[in-house]
């Protein structure tokens with residue numbers, strides 16, 4: 001630091017507030033937060049309990065049912081959504097491979113948490129998206145929040161979640177939902193806003209109430225866009241499930257974390273493979289479903 | 303259901319935040335361009351007064367941007383007026399609260415749109431019952447009503463198609479069936495046929511005229527095409543830059559265009575199909591008795607010329623509805639009236 005010899009100290013070393021004041025601030029904030037959490041423990045419990053119950057129920061259902069029944073139901077869902085033999089056969093092959101390498105149970109745990117978090121994200125995201133589409137003010141308020149949420153690195157989400165909810169499956173689930181909900185909100189809002197103005201005007205001209213307009217016109221016409229949002233939400237849940245293994249979520253994510261910590265190359269590779277398989281299944285099936293919905297909305301004649 | 307007319311009185315529409323503040327300025331003659339430049343507000347409609355008679359077709363005509371869509375959207379208040387009154391069946395549409403307005407839209411009006419505005423995810427039948435769905439009519443009943451109009455506009459067999467599987471002409475038939483199924487007194491058609499090919503358009507005009515002969519609704523029809531206006535309109539109103547510059551029957555407009563703008567419009571018109579015998583006949587009197595063929599006064603010149611040439615006659619007498627002779631015409635006069643270029647009167651009729 002040759003330059004520092006002839007410069008004033010303030011310019012040379014960043015003037016930070018002293019260690020002791022930072023320590024104090026930290027203590028005050030942390031204690032306050034913890035106090036708050038302790039104070040409102042019953043609220044937090046009330047939120048956590050039903051989630052815990054739902055998640056455990058689904059996890060048990062998925063992993064304790066005989067594997068071939070789960071597989072058949074999965075294939076049926078994939079086929080009904082996509083109506084494509086190729087995707088269905090691919091799903092069967094992928095899931096069988098996962099079973100063969102011994103990851104069936106872990107995959108079921110991951111599937112359960114992704115299912116639950118996607119459902120919650122839809123239940124939360126849809127109404128918020130609808131509200132945003134209705135009012136410029138609400139859109140103006142929520143958009144910056146979403147911007148922040150989408151720029152935050154996924155690890156950062158874990159901090160407040162762990163402080164408030166502690167370590168475990170449900171805190172992990174909550175982190176996943178928070179991480180995965182923004183595309184659901186955004187694309188619901190966008191889908192509704194993109195609905196043809198003329199069609200809306202027609203709905204008005206025939207005397208629709210705003211609820212009739214929402215359910216007869218806006219939601220059906222926005223559905224393909226909303227489906228794209230659901231697809232994104234699923235993909236982000238899958239990504240976050242791996243990260244959330246750091247706060248105690250089980251399944252493939254935890255295996256991956258172990259593999260990283262212990263440098264288990266093959267084990268890590270197999271888990272990664274299983275994650276990729278379910279990601280592709282979800283992605284293909286939901287996209288094909290979205291396309292099918294869009295069939296009648298395309299304008300063929302001018 | 304008896305039809306009611308629509309009375310529009312002193313209607314102003316100024317688009318923008320504080321439209322109301324500029325009514326006086328506009329009233330005192332501020333022009334559309336001046337209003338935009340100085341105040342950033344768009345003059346939509348200026349002092350519109352028109353009565354649209356019950357049970358007949360009123361056509362509103364004008365070039366693009368003249369305020370036609372703005373005017374028709376005031377009738378079901380898709381656009382809020384800045385000031386003025388719209389009276390229908392003794393009530394001012396502008397004063398209706400939200401519920402009354404929704405009821406009015408549901409039961410008294412139906413609208414057909416230029417770009418069809420069909421619901422892409424609903425089949426033809428489901429689109430047609432849309433208005434009744436909104437009213438809460440059970441599907442069994444609404445389907446029955448809808449089917450009647452689907453058949454009537456020539457869509458039988460297409461009930462289960464989706465709009466994107468149909469041509470433009472077919473889609474607009476759905477639009478018309480949807481409006482008619484609503485069984486409302488007022489039928490609003492905003493350039494309903496402008497997007498259609500010429501032949502299909504004439505076809506659809508005939509469909510409308512047939513249906514109107516039977517139903518006698520109060521129809522407001524927007525177009526920028528004079529031929530269409532003359533064919534359909536019992537009454538024609540012409541807009542320019544948000545102002546009503548002439549209203550009257552098709553003949554009034556063709557024979558006495560109020561200014562150069564309208565003269566330009568009517569120059570290309572086939573006058574033989576518009577002007578009627580009663581307009582050009584000479585009154586009977588001493589020295590002029592009924593001679594030659596008897597022809598009804600409402601007959602157009604073109605048809606009269608056709609009749610007279612095929613009967614090999616050069617003179618004819620005109621009879622009124624009761625069959626009483628009222629006037630006389632000759633072939634020469636008819637041809638002269640068909641070809642005379644319109645001389646637009648210097649005494650302008652416009653409200654200036």
Ligand SMILES: Nc1ncnc2c1ncn2[C@@H]1O[C@H](COP(=O)(O)OP(=O)(O)O)[C@@H](O)[C@H]1O
Pocket residue numbers: 317318344345346364365366367368369370371372373
């Ligand atoms: N919502 C609006 N805000 C501002 N100006 C408008 C709006 N709607 C229409 N206008 C203006 O009002 C005028 C008349 O428009 P419109 O009624 O659509 O004309 P037309 O249907 O005869 O083509 C145009 O100058 C148009 O730009």
Ligand SMILES: [Mg+2]
Pocket residue numbers: 370371372493
């Ligand atoms: Mg228009």
